[in-house]
Amino acid sequence: MTNFLCCEIVMGAIRIxxxxxxxxxxxxxxxxxxxxVVRELVDNSIDAGAExxxxxxxxxxxxxxxxxDNGTGMDRDDLLLCLERHSTSKIKTVADLFxxxxxxxxxxxxxSIASVSRMEIVSRAADQLIGHKLKVAGGALxxxxxxxxxxxxxxxxxxxxxxxxxxxxFLRAINTETAHIIDTVLRVALPYTxxxxxxxxxxxxxxxxxxxxxxxxxxxxxxxxxxxGALIEGARDFEGFQIKAxxxxxxxxxxxxxxxxxxxxxxxxxxxxxxSAIMAGYGQRLMKGRYPQALVFIEIAPxxxxxxxxxxxxxxxxxQNRLVYQALSSTVERALxxxxxxxxxxxxQVYEGTPGTLETEGFTHVIAEPGKAYLGARQVEDLQDxxxxxxxxxxxxxxxTSRVLGQLKNTYILCESREGLxxxxxxxxxxxxxxxxxxxxxxxxxxxxxxxxxxxxxEFSHKETRLLMGKLxxxxxxxxxxxxxxxNTFLLRSVPSVLVGAEWESFIGELxxxxxxxxxLSAEAGLSKVWTVMACHGAVRAGHPLSETEMSSIxxxxxxxxxxxxxxxxxxxxKKFTYYEIEKMFxxxx
Numbered sequence: 001m002t003n004f005l006c007c008e009i010v011m012g013a014i015r016i017x018x019x020x021x022x023x024x025x026x027x028x029x030x031x032x033x034x035x036x037v038v039r040e041l042v043d044n045s046i047d048a049g050a051e052x053x054x055x056x057x058x059x060x061x062x063x064x065x066x067x068x069d070n071g072t073g074m075d076r077d078d079l080l081l082c083l084e085r086h087s088t089s090k091i092k093t094v095a096d097l098f099x100x101x102x103x104x105x106x107x108x109x110x111x112s113i114a115s116v117s118r119m120e121i122v123s124r125a126a127d128q129l130i131g132h133k134l135k136v137a138g139g140a141l142x143x144x145x146x147x148x149x150x151x152x153x154x155x156x157x158x159x160x161x162x163x164x165x166x167x168x169x170f171l172r173a174i175n176t177e178t179a180h181i182i183d184t185v186l187r188v189a190l191p192y193t194x195x196x197x198x199x200x201x202x203x204x205x206x207x208x209x210x211x212x213x214x215x216x217x218x219x220x221x222x223x224x225x226x227x228x229g230a231l232i233e234g235a236r237d238f239e240g241f242q243i244k245a246x247x248x249x250x251x252x253x254x255x256x257x258x259x260x261x262x263x264x265x266x267x268x269x270x271x272x273x274x275x276s277a278i279m280a281g282y283g284q285r286l287m288k289g290r291y292p293q294a295l296v297f298i299e300i301a302p303x304x305x306x307x308x309x310x311x312x313x314x315x316x317x318x319x320q321n322r323l324v325y326q327a328l329s330s331t332v333e334r335a336l337x338x339x340x341x342x343x344x345x346x347x348x349q350v351y352e353g354t355p356g357t358l359e360t361e362g363f364t365h366v367i368a369e370p371g372k373a374y375l376g377a378r379q380v381e382d383l384q385d386x387x388x389x390x391x392x393x394x395x396x397x398x399x400x401t402s403r404v405l406g407q408l409k410n411t412y413i414l415c416e417s418r419e420g421l422x423x424x425x426x427x428x429x430x431x432x433x434x435x436x437x438x439x440x441x442x443x444x445x446x447x448x449x450x451x452x453x454x455x456x457x458x459e460f461s462h463k464e465t466r467l468l469m470g471k472l473x474x475x476x477x478x479x480x481x482x483x484x485x486x487x488n489t490f491l492l493r494s495v496p497s498v499l500v501g502a503e504w505e506s507f508i509g510e511l512x513x514x515x516x517x518x519x520x521l522s523a524e525a526g527l528s529k530v531w532t533v534m535a536c537h538g539a540v541r542a543g544h545p546l547s548e549t550e551m552s553s554i555x556x557x558x559x560x561x562x563x564x565x566x567x568x569x570x571x572x573x574x575k576k577f578t579y580y581e582i583e584k585m586f587x588x589x590x
Contacts, residue, residue, distance in 0.1 A: 031112050031113060031116060031160075033061075033171060033172075033177060033180060034057070034060060034061025034062065034065060034160055034171070034177050034180070034181060035061070035177065035180035035181045035183070035184040037061065037065050037113055037117075037157055037160065038055055038057070038061065038065060038067065038181050038184050038185060039184045039188060040109035040110075040113065041055075041065070041067035041109075041113075041155050041157075042055065042067060042184075042185065042188050042189075042197075043103035043109075043188065044103075044109065044110075044153075044155075045067060045069035045071055045153070046103055046188070046192060046195065047071075047103055048069060048071025048072045048073070048152075048153065049071050049072055050069035050070055050071035050152065050195060051070055051194070051195060051196065051211075052069065052070050052195070052196040052198075053067065053068070053069045053195060053196070053197050053198070054067070054068050054069075054198045054199075054200070055067045055068075055181075055185060055197075055198070055199045055200070056199075056200045056201070057178070057181060057199070057200070057201050058201065058202065059174050060171075060172075060173070060174035060175070060176070060177030060178045060181070061160060061177055061178070061181055062159075062160055062168075062171060062174070062177065063158060063159060063160075064156070064157070064158055065156070065157040065160070066154065066155070066156045066157070067154070067155050068152065068153070068154035068155075069152045069153055069154075070150065070151060070152040071152050071153060072125065072126055072152075073123045073124045073125040073126055073128075073131070073151050073152050073153055074123040074125060074132075074153060075125045075128060075132070076132045076144070078123075078125075079121060079123055079132050079134050079144065080134070080141075080144065082110050082121075083110055083111055083114055083134075083136060083141070084111065085108060085111045103266070103267055110155075111139070113157055114136045114138075114139050115138060115139035116138070116160060116161050116162075116163060116164055116167070117138075117157045117158060117159060117160045117161070117162065118135075118136070118137045118138075118157075118158045118159050118162065119135070119136045119137075119155065119156065119157050119158075120133065120134070120135050120136075120155075120156040120158075121133070121134045121136075121153065121154070121155050121156075122134075122147060122149050122153070122154045122156075123149065123152070123153040123154070124149040124150065124151050124152065125151070126151040126152075130146050130147075130148070131146070131147050131148065131149030131150075132144060132145065132146055132147060132149075133145050133146075133147040133149075138162075138163045178201065178206070181199070181206075182199065182206055182207060183258075185197060185199050185207055186207065186221065186222055187261060187268045188268060189207075189209050189218070190215075190218050190222060190261060190263075190268075190295070191215075191263050191266050191297065192266070193211060193212045193213070193214065193215060193217075193218060194211050195211060196209065196210055196211050197209040207221070209221060215246075216228070219231065219246065219295070222259075222261070222295075223248070223259065223293060223295075226252075227248050227252055227293055230248060230249055230252060231246040231247060231248055231295075232246070232247045232248075232249065232335050232336060232339045232340075233245070233246055233247075233335065234247065234331050234332065234334060234335025234336075234338075235331075236327070236330075236331045236334070238323075238327050240300065240301055240304055241298060241299060241300035241301070241304065241324070241327070242298070242299045242300075243296065243297070243298055243327060243328055243331045244296070244297045244299075245278075245294065245295065245296045245297075245328075245331055245332055245335060246294065246295040246296075247282075247292065247293075247294050247295075247332060247335055247336060248292060248293035248294065249340065250282060250285040250286055250290075250292070250336075250340075250565070250566060250570070250572070251572055252293055253286055253287070253290040253291060253292055253293070254290065254291050254292075254293060255289065255290065255291070256291060257275060257291035259291070259292075259293040259294070260275050260278060260291065260292065260293070260294050260296075261294070261295045261296070262274050262275065262278075262296045262298070263295075263296065263297045263298065264298045264300065264305065264316050265298070265299060265300060265302065265305075267307065267316070268314070269314055269315060269316050270314050270315070271315060271316065273321065273325060274296070274298075274324075274325070274328060276325075277324075277325045277326075277328040277329045277332075278292060278294050278296065278328065278329070278332055279291070279292070280325075280329040280332075280333075281328065281329040281330070281331065281332025281333040281336065282332060282333075282336065283333065283563070284528075284532075284563065284566055284567070284568050284569070284570055285336060285340070285563065285565065285566045285570060286566075286570045287569060287570035287571055288569065288570065290570065294332070296328065298324070298328070300318075300324075304318065304319050304320065305317065305318055305319065306319070337562060337563065340565045341564070341565070342558060342559055342564050342565070342574070343417060343419060343422055343574065343576040402415050402416060402417040402418075402422070402555070403415065403416050404548055404551045404552055404555065406548075407426075407545065407546060407551070408423070409543070410542070410543050410544060410545045410546075411425070411426060411427070411542040411543055412424060412425060412426065413426050413429070413546070413551045413554065413555070415555065417576075419576065419578050419579065420576060420577050420578040420579045420580075420581070420582060421576070421577045421582065422574050422575070422576050422577075423574060423575045423576075423577070424554070424555070424573060424574045425542075425567075425571070425572070425573060425574070426540055426542065426544070426546060426551075426554065427539055427540060427541055427542045427567075428566075428567035428571050428572070428573045429554050429558055429564075429567075429573045429574070430539040430540045430554055431535045431536055431539040431567040431568060431569075432535070432558070432561060432563065432564060432566070432567050432568065432573060433539075433554065433557045433558065433561065434498050434534070434535040434538045434539050435531050435532060435534075435535035435567075435568045436561050436562075436563075437498070438496065438498065438531045438534055438535065439527075439531055442477075442478065442527065442531075447477070447478060447479045447496065448479065448496065448497040449479040449480075449481065449494040449495065449496055449497065450494055450495060450496070450497045450499075450500040451481075451493060451494040452492065452493065452494065452495075455483070455491040455492055455493050456491070456492045456505075457485065457489055457490070457491060457492075458482075458489070458490045458491075458492055458508065459488055459489055460488050460489075460490065460512075461488065462488060464488075464512055465484075465487075465488045465490075467512070467515050467516060468482065468484075468490065468515070469484065471515050471521065472484075474520070474521040474522060475521070477521075477522065478496070478521065478527070478530060478531075479494070479495065479496035479497075480492075480494070480495055480496065480511075481493040481494040492504070492508070495507075496534055496538070498534060498535070498537075498538030499534060499537055499538050502537045502538055503537060504537070506537065507533060507534065507537040510533050510537075511530070511533065514526070514529050514530060514533065517529075518530075528568075531568065532568035532569065535567075535568055536568070536569070558573070
C-alpha cells in the first residue's frame with residue numbers, strides 16, 4: 001500500500017481549463033473535418049423543417065462552408081442562445097433522450113463549430129418581418145444586428161480551424177475533403193426524398209437532388225444506374241421495429257465496405273455490428289474480402305435505442321442488440337434467396353434437338369436424342385468410378401426447359417435455356433452441392449465416413465500434436481477419425497465419404513490452421529469453414545471431363561439447393577448470356 005505521508009504533493013497541479021480551451025477540446029470530438037461541419041448544419045436544416053437545403057463550399061470546406069435553408073428560422077433571442085453550449089430545442093429532460101425523433105439534440109454543434117472558425121449566421125423566423133445577422137470568431141461574439149433576409153437560416157463558416165493550426169495540419173488534400181463532403185451530403189439526403197438538396201463549389205454543381213415521390217432517383221445518384229436497376233428489395237416487420245433493405249447482387253460487390261448505407265429512424269449510422277449482420281445475410285454469396293452494396297432502413301421505437309452514444313451521433317445502441325442483428329441478417333438472406341435463383345428451369349417442356357457430337361480443341365459439344373441419355377466419348381465405368389468416390393450421384397435427367405450443350409475446356413458446363421446461354425463452373429457448382437450434403441448429414445446426425453483398409457501415418461509438429469489431441473472428439477463428429485500412435489504420429493482411420501479418392505493429405509494440411517483458428521468445431525462458424533475445405537477437396541475438379549449424364553446430374557442437384565448461385569467461397573456458380581446480349585454482340589440488334 002502506498003504511504004501517502006511519504007509522498008511529496010505538488011499543490012496547484014490540477015486546474016480548471018478556460019472556457020476557450022474546453023470549447024476547442026469539445027469541438028475536436030464533434031468536428032473532425034469540413035464534412036463534419038456540413039453534416040451538422042444539414043442535420044439542423046432538416047430538423048428545422050426545411051424543404052430546400054443548399055450547401056456551398058470552397059477549397060474543400062477549408063475556406064468556406066455555407067448552408068442555407070428555408071426552415072422555421074430563429075428570432076434574436078434564439079440566435080444568441082444557439083451559440084451557448086448544450087442549448088437545444090430538441091430535449092428538456094433525460095427522459096427525452098429516449099423519445100428523440102430529430103437528428104440533433106445535444107446542443108453542441110454550433111458552439112463547437114463557432115469555437116474553431118469565423119462564423120456568420122443570418123436567420124429570420126417565418127412569423128417575423130425582420131431577420132438578424134450574428135458574427136462570431138473563435139467562439140467570441142463580435143456583433144448581432146437586424147437585417148433583411150428570407151425566412152429560414154443561413155450559416156456561413158470561414159477559415160475552419162484557423163485558431164487550431166495542429167488540427168488544420170491534419171486536413172487532407174482539397175479533392176479528398178470535397179469527396180468526403182459529397183459523400184456526407186449523399187448519406188444525409190438519401191432517405192429525405194421530399195427535400196431539395198443542392199451542393200455547389202464555385203460555379204460547379206456537385207450534387208443536385210430535387211424532391212421525388214420515391215427513392216429511385218436518389219438510388220441512381222448513390223449507386224449508379226446499373227447497380228440501382230439491379231437492387232433486390234426486401235422488407236419485414238418485427239415486434240417493435242421494421243426493416244427495409246435494397247441489396248445489390250453479389251456479383252456487384254466491392255473491395256471496400258463504403259457502399260453499405262444504414263439508417264435508423266432516418267439517421268445515417270456507421271455501425272460495424274449492423275454491417276456484419278448484412279454480411280452474414282449475404283453469407284457465402286460473397287467471396288472473401290468482398291463487400292456488398294446495400295441500403296438498409298430500420299424504423300424502431302425511439303425508446304428501444306440509445307442515440308446518445310457518441311458526440312458525432314453516428315452510432316446507436318439497441319436495447320435488444322442480438323434480436324436486431326438476427327432480424328437484419330434474416331431479412332437480407334431471405335430477400336437474396338427469394339430472388340437469386342438458377343437461370344434455368346429443370347422441369348417442363350423439353351427442347352428438341354438433333355442428335356450428334358461436335359468436338360474441337362478444348363470443347364466437346366454433346367447433343368442428346370430426346371428421351372435418351374448420351375454418355376459421349378466417356379465410358380460408363382468412368383461415371384461409376386466417379387460415383388464410387390462420392391463425387392456425383394447419377395440422377396436421370398428430367399424433361400427440361402433447358403438442355404446441356406457440352407463442356408468447355410473440361411471446366412465449364414454449357415447449357416441452353418429459354419433466356420439464353422448459361423456457362424456453369426463445374427467445380428464451383430459441385431462444391432456447393434457437396435457442401436450442402438455435408439451440412440445436411442451433420443444436422444441429421446448421419447455423417448458418412450469411409451475407413452481406410454490400411455490407415456496412413458501422419459507426422460505433425462509438437463505444437464500441432466497438442467492441438468490435435470484436444471480436437472479428436474470434435475473431428476470424429478465431422479467424419480474424421482484420427483488415432484494417436486505415440487509421439488507426434490497419428491493414424492488416419494477414416495475420412496468423410498466425399499474425400500475418398502481425393503487428395504486427403506492436402507486436406508489435412510489445410511485443416512490444421514482451421515483448428516488453430518476455431519476453438520470449437522461444433523460451432524456454426526467453425527463447421528462452415530471445415531465443410532468449405534471438405535467440399536473444395538471433394539468436388540469434381542476443373543479440367544475433369546464429364547459425361548452428359550453427369551453434367552445433367554449437377555444441374556438437377558443444384559436446383560434442389562437453397563443457395564445454388566455461389567460456391568462456399570463466394571465465387572459465382574454460373575454466368576448467363578441472354579439472347580439479346582448475344583445478338584447484340586453480332587450486331588443483329590442495335
